[in-house]
Amino acid sequence: MHICSKITLLLISLCYLSACEKPKDSHLDTKSDLALLSEPTVNQRLAVESSKPILFVTQVPVDHDNNTRLSAFANHRTSVQDVPRGGDLMLLYPDGSLRNLTAEAGYGMSGLQLDRAIAVREPSVHPAGKKAIFSMLVGSPPRSKALQTKASSGFRWQLYEISGLEKNQKAVIQKVKNQDARFNNVSPIYADDEEIIFTSDRPRTGDIHLYPQLDEYEATPSISGLWKLNPSSGKLRLLSHTPSGAFTPIIDHAGRVIFTRWDHLQQDQLADRDRDASRNGVALPFKSFNYADETAQAKQLESREEIFPESRVGSESPYGTVHAFRSNFFSIWQIDQDGGNEETINHAGLHELSFGYLTPSFMHDKNLSKRTREELHRNRLALRREGGIFHLREDPLEPGVLIGINARESASFTTDSIIKVNARPDINPEQMQILAVTRFDKSDNLKDGRYRNPLPLSDGKLIASHTSNQLPPEPETSLRDLRLKYLEIDTTSRHYTAATPLTKGIHKSLSWWDGEQLRHYQGDLWELDPVELKPRRKVPTQLPKLEAPEKSILDAEKIDETELRRWLERNQLALIITRNQTSRDRADLQQPYNLQVPGGIKTLSAINPDGKLYSIQHFQILQAEQVRAYADRAGRRHLAQTIRDFHPLNLSTNSENSTRSQPKSSVIIAKDGSTAALVPAERALTWQTTDQQGQAIVRERNWITFKAGEIRVCASCHGVNHRDQANFPAPINQPEALRELIRRWKLAR
DSSP states (O other), X not given: OOOOOHHHXXXXXXXXXXXXXXXXXXXXXXXXXXXXXXXXXXXXXXXXXXXXXEEEEEEOOOSOOSSSTTSSSSTTOOSTTTSOSOOOEEEXXXXXXEXXXXXXXXXXXXXXXXXXXXXXXXXXXXXXXXXXXXXXXXXXXXXXXXXXXXXXTTOOOEEEEEEOOSTTSOOXXXXXXXXXXXXXXXXXXXXXXSOEEEEEOOOTTOOGGGOSEEOTTTOOBOOOEEEEEOTXXXXXXXXXXXXXXXXXXXXXXXXXXXXXXXXXXXXXXXXXHHHHHHHTTSOOSSOEEXXXXXXXXXXXXXXXXXXXXXXXSOEEETTEEEOOXXXXXXXXXXXXXXXXXXXXXXXXXXXXXXXXXXXXXXXXXXXXXXBOOGGGOSOOSOOOSSEEEEEEEEOTTSTTEEEEXXXXXXXXXXXXXXXXXXXXXXXXXXXXXXXXSSOOOTTSOOTTOEEEEEEEOTTSOEEEEEESOSSOOXXXXXXXXXXXXXXXXXXXXXXXXXXXXXXXXXXXXXXXXXXTEEEEEEEEOEEEEEEEOOOOOOOOOOOOOOOHHHHHHHHHTXXXXXXXXXXXXXXXXXXXXXXXXXXXXXXXXXXXXXXXXXXXXXXXXXXXXXXOOEEOOEEEEEEEEEXXXXXXXXEEEEEEEEOTTOOGGGSOOOTTTOOTTXXXXXXXXXXXXXXXXXXXXXXXXEEEEEOTTSOEEEEEEEEEOOOTTOEEEEEESSOOSSOBTTSOOOOOOOOHHHHHHHHHHHHHO
16 A cells, blocks of 8 residues: 555546546546646756856765765765765855855864864755755864764764855854754755754654664664754654655645655565574674664564565465565655655656566466556656665756656765656656656766756756766775766757856865874865755645545544544544555556455456455554664664554454454454554554465555654555556545444544
8 A cells, every 4th residue: 555645546536536538558548647748858948037046065075985975875974984074055146256154154174174174965945045054064083093983973963054145244154953962963954834854863762772773774874764843942753754764855846845765675684694694503794683672671582583574585475485575766755844645756656767677476476577567657767776866856947847866876976867757746657757867878877977966947057066977986986076067958969968167166175084094185175965045935734634535434423523633643643544455556566466355345457357366354554663783783773563552443343354363453454445544653654465364465565654643545555546457546435444443433532
């Protein structure tokens, strides 16, 4: 079950209610789809505004891309090997004049970098256009490895606000109040309600014994998610809990928070190596183990068991061999500014954005496919699978069009070619299209050089950080240069290429202590993270409203929707509803798609109705818990675990629906295919459907966070884009599972 956006569900419901044509096997089902295909090409950027000042940062070049400042992940670390000090926050005016804002405000130092040294990253402009927020690291360690280690433990990226950005003003920088100074806070943006949204490595609970949160790849310290801070009151909320990290959020013209998220929900590869070592009778290289729970006093277990998802190396089940499952993709996500409605951008998935080969779940089910159905989507340019899309910006001349870098995950400093994707809120994933803005080459040899931090400007120009490196640098080597440049269209290729630099080069001579070694740099600094200094329109907040099927149930049961939401909020719960778990999007042939509820609804594929039929009885919900640890490092990794305090109202009192082998933290799938469950808010969740014995059938391998008080509805499991596997629109039935849950809730109040 991918959680569907309200907009997507509304469009599908309207299509169904108006009897929109006989089902077809084309991805263009209605005339309205044709209007979604009129996407501008790269040479249609026409100025609508005059040129604006540009904020950007400088950075002392980093000599490797191993979890450092410009890396895809773990780029928040603070050692001098990861982020040499000496950069600044700069402001470039349209007339070419340049201000060093941090120096002007009394921050930073020249020559030897010590206690007043700084590094700066990711400025973002206030909606009024008069001030900006950014992240800054203050201090560089002194000589000696022992002193350096002690000093480095106290260095943290923190949020700062700058004003005085007009030419006749003096820059003033103030540290943002009431942020948690124990952790690294980066990538800040202003929300429309004047609060601050940012990413942080603060553990979900803030408990130091869980710090640092370790990612799902190589157990490297990671960002824990998107957070929201009210600087006046100090109120802090976790909007999106991400076990492997979230990066560079922006707010688009529709008010959505758009960000890159690392989708890496897979079993622990370090534990796999420990299991192999144990079988071979040799020392465990990572000494992985599980804790009994997330508390500081938790018992250390001998087990390193993982219950979800399936194994990285393959396994067996009553349905035959289960393929090995591995996941590694940096994809585009969206969430409301208050933390509701988190999902992949427009509910798009790998089938649309990174199509091609996908591993089916059961090896011996010949009806499952190793290929995606490319005839069902318009996109013909697949994003990198071992990487993804980074440094997103919305084009001010094409609202809803996102421009970013399609880079691999390592050894590239997230430099590569520039692409754009139409992600307007009203566009169906099947119509989304990725276009190459600069030359695209899967061989990684970019003859025009490599790009980072693209920024489409209001005056019609396009800029980006550009390096002359054609190939990714070799391990333990750096980029030759990385400068902000204007891009121009090549009349032959019709792609953009790097042209004139924005500056004459910002040159510095610096030194710093790296343990006992005094390191030096003399030359041009890298120029990164540009953003226009201009106002943006605030988007009025819209109150959530249930759609007709669910609203009808509440009305029939005489339940006030507002009262229900307030009860959920007080109890730190969300309510998630699926109308029909047997209905799945027609593009997904990698997991079972001929599904039935025992004694209830059945949905068969229109293209393969005689394929293997699977019975699904339970919907099991799992939560991310930091219970995996390693003897050789601090912090803990998340594993998917059954929900310990699964709400008792989720358990059916109807003996007809109950089963003896019901898995922990699961609900019964009703005869109409529906489910409804009360789940924890502000914690990453995932789920699967199982058979009557609790064996997994369909696994949905994304983490989703819900807001307290949220009621989320998905019409189908793996929500329908246009049609499900039976070639029908998304279900609009009144979910009987919700009716039963609401009746239990009424009795318990």
